[in-house]
Amino acid sequence: MLIPIDLPRRWDERPVPAEIRLAITAARQRIETFQDCWDRDAIEQFVAADYEAVYQTLAWVKESQPLPGNRFCEWGCGFAVVACLATELGFDSIGIETEPDLIRQGRDTLADWFDPPALGPELVAGNFLPPGTECLADDPTLPSLGHHSDSAYESLGLDLDDFAVVYSYPWPGENDYHCDVFDARAAVGAIHLQFAGPHDVRVYRKTGTRR
Numbered sequence: 608m609l610i611p612i613d614l615p616r617r618w619d620e621r622p623v624p625a626e627i628r629l630a631i632t633a634a635r636q637r638i639e640t641f642q643d644c645w646d647r648d649a650i651e652q653f654v655a656a657d658y659e660a661v662y663q664t665l666a667w668v669k670e671s672q673p674l675p676g677n678r679f680c681e682w683g684c685g686f687a688v689v690a691c692l693a694t695e696l697g698f699d700s701i702g703i704e705t706e707p708d709l710i711r712q713g714r715d716t717l718a719d720w721f722d723p724p725a726l727g728p729e730l731v732a733g734n735f736l737p738p739g740t741e742c743l744a745d746d747p748t749l750p751s752l753g754h755h756s757d758s759a760y761e762s763l764g765l766d767l768d769d770f771a772v773v774y775s776y777p778w779p780g781e782n783d784y785h786c787d788v789f790d791a792r793a794a795v796g797a798i799h800l801q802f803a804g805p806h807d808v809r810v811y812r813k814t815g816t817r818r
């Protein structure tokens with residue numbers, strides 16, 4: 608079962624270090640350029656979260672929440688900005704992305720952000736859905752289901768329950784599905800952080816009791 612965790616009052620006033628703001632701004636400029644050029648259908652297009660808000664939330668989680676380990680995963684990392692933020696906060700961070708164009712962009716983000724880039728998160732091409740979790744969706748048209756890349760967990764040699772924190776930015780209508788996948792396969796005590804829209808960052812903890 609997932610328990611929502613309330614963010615503290617004025618969580619969004621937490622300072623974001625200047626060097627982090629600069630790195631976010633540089634990545635955002637590349638994202639805007641990419642979005643202006645990319646010729647894929649709207650449904651497939653990459654949409655960027657509010658990275659300052661995600662940083663503020665993740666920093667609070669790291670500082671205040673008991674965690675069952677130090678591994679972090681960004682589901683559908685795109686430009687891998689949140690995976691980089693997690694590295695900055697001291698997590699062992701991994702980003703998973705199905706779109707080859709976006710994995711390349713994520714690697715460029717690492718090259719800009721870290722010197723050498725190997726100091727940044729690990730990026731893996733593949734599907735973030737653990738095998739067998741597609742059937743948890745009650746709508747077969749959810750965008751997360753439409754990818755046929757191999758499971759990223761196999762190439763990582765890890766399972767979803769090896770991660771202490773999992774972040775996602777679900778497409779509209781699939782927030783509950785991401786929660787259900789996390790609930791089914793994450794470790795007890797692990798945290799799921801979702802960017803659900805402007806000023807809507809959600810934090811859940813998986814407890815031992817199943818619904």
Ligand SMILES: C[S@@+](CC[C@H](N)C(=O)[O-])C[C@H]1O[C@@H](n2cnc3c(N)ncnc32)[C@H](O)[C@@H]1O
Binds near residue numbers: 652777
């Ligand atoms: C709304 S964007 C969010 C990007 C980034 N995480 C952020 O917060 O700015 C969703 C991303 O998830 C990727 N994605 C969707 N379904 C996926 C799946 N099943 N496996 C891997 N990546 C997926 C998309 O290609 C896209 O890059």
